[in-house]
Amino acid sequence: MEEESQITKGKYAADISSIKEAHARIKSLVHKTPLLSSSSLNAMSGRKLYFKCECLQKGGACNAVFSLNDEDASKGVVTHSSGNHAAALALAAKLRGIPSYIVIPKNAPTCKIENVKRYGGQVVWSEASVQSREEIANKVWQESGAIFIHPYNDGRILSGQGTISLEILEQAPQIDTLVVPISGGGLISGIALAAKSINPAIRIFAAEPKGADDAAQSKAAGRIIRLPETNTIADGLRAFLGDFTWPVVRDLVEEIITVEDSEIIKAMKLCFEILKVVVEPSGAIGLAAVLSDTFQKNPAWKDCNHIGIVVSGGNVDLAMLWDSLNKGK
Template identity: 70%
Template structure:
């Protein structure tokens, strides 16, 4: 196993990324955020320094054709090109490299629908520690293959959240590994937030960022970072109608969970956690709910026009921007420059084709 110090570039060793770039009133606001949410712009900047040398700085693509179709200027942040094929590697890397050497030595474990699992396996491999991954038997083959490719040890569970959690508890007991939750974890949220730091450098002056929502780890980090840098920037969630718990939760003012979910976007079936809920409640401006047919149509546009291979969950941001809900909403009429996070690209080509031809 390698220690954290060995991995850090010289310039970041022993250097805490502080508040010195923030105005005094922002500093105090940031302090409030960390007390309230366990995450703030400083933990996100720390995450960036910690994971920078391990992750890809993913490119931002633009397309005049898609601008014409949407009537906006779109900036696609291509996290499908991230290591492991999804944004999840950022959070996983931050979590694993936040551990002390003693903690890390026993390894890490998680239960996940796939992308987090692969990301955690890859991050663990990068640090040279074991990853025990609980995966439901129904997970897409390509996601399971990714976990195996990255050296993760797979422990199968049933599809239910309950079975996954019980299996993970057993692994914890047997190995003494550290549980790294896919989203309800401050280290994970801080890692995902590094996307905003990059995106706002690559595409300044955005009016809004549209982000897929599932458990809320991605959007929590993205929203906290983006609004700390520019409080007037809008953050909109994109959610499938067959797993619309975030929209229902926002409407009800409390976490709502669904007895079952049904969507082509297999990565978006989780529900919010207590940590992510408080951030989504306070920082997400709206949840745009789209149907599976809209997701498939957006995915097709990503392949045919943008030339990017996304998974259904990854294409939902574009689906949201093209939806009637968004296009007709007065509140977002002035959102001209829009960042869209293409969150991942892990899809079985067979499943993809089947989706296109339903």
């Protein structure tokens, strides 16, 4: 029970109370995603794997949008994101009937931009740099009064993501280990805070691309490390830890497992061919981590028997998928 005491109220940007509140707020708005399994993938990994298909989820930002009061909400919401938060925020705003302004870098994948437009989000273009994104988002905020909702460094986002753990551990209480993709750390922070509150002995691992291993470097250094550049096929995992997510990752995540892009591509193909779900590279990285030598050969992790793998993000351009699957041959 030693670990339980780590999560005192107010220590982190979310806790089990805020996560349960989020769950009550959004449960009628979001899909309860399936937990899939496959005897072939169990055999391949030597463990029992449970795939939480958040790639089938579209309501990822509902908690943030629906926790606003009416006056704040009326002016709309704004964010900068090239990824799934962009579409999720647009959808949540549409469900609430308020405007959304999504600052998107010009180099974002086409399918992600289409999703934003499909949900009625107003696309505002920026350059690719983080600085440009933030400047443009700031300008939109000043002009419209819309509430800024950061893609990950936000307690409301963490609380919403934490609801995934409530579902997983209800669907398969025997799970002793969770493997979660890491980018800015919002997803894994919410999941870790909820899971460790429910089961303090549960083990939490992050999966990160070697070409964007800021979280692994941060864990090693004991402080947030930001990289001058990133290079990975997993476009959803290029962000850096924030001051709300870093403390959770530092304290509750046992290890950051880094994998090569080639391993991600192989895992994506397995998701496609065996699980029959469409995932983007960022979403397949958890499976890649569990199948990696790093994980398989570490004796300390031999007793991770029931592993929940969070499969996030199914937004993949078909042309990109095809190219990368062929590269992986």
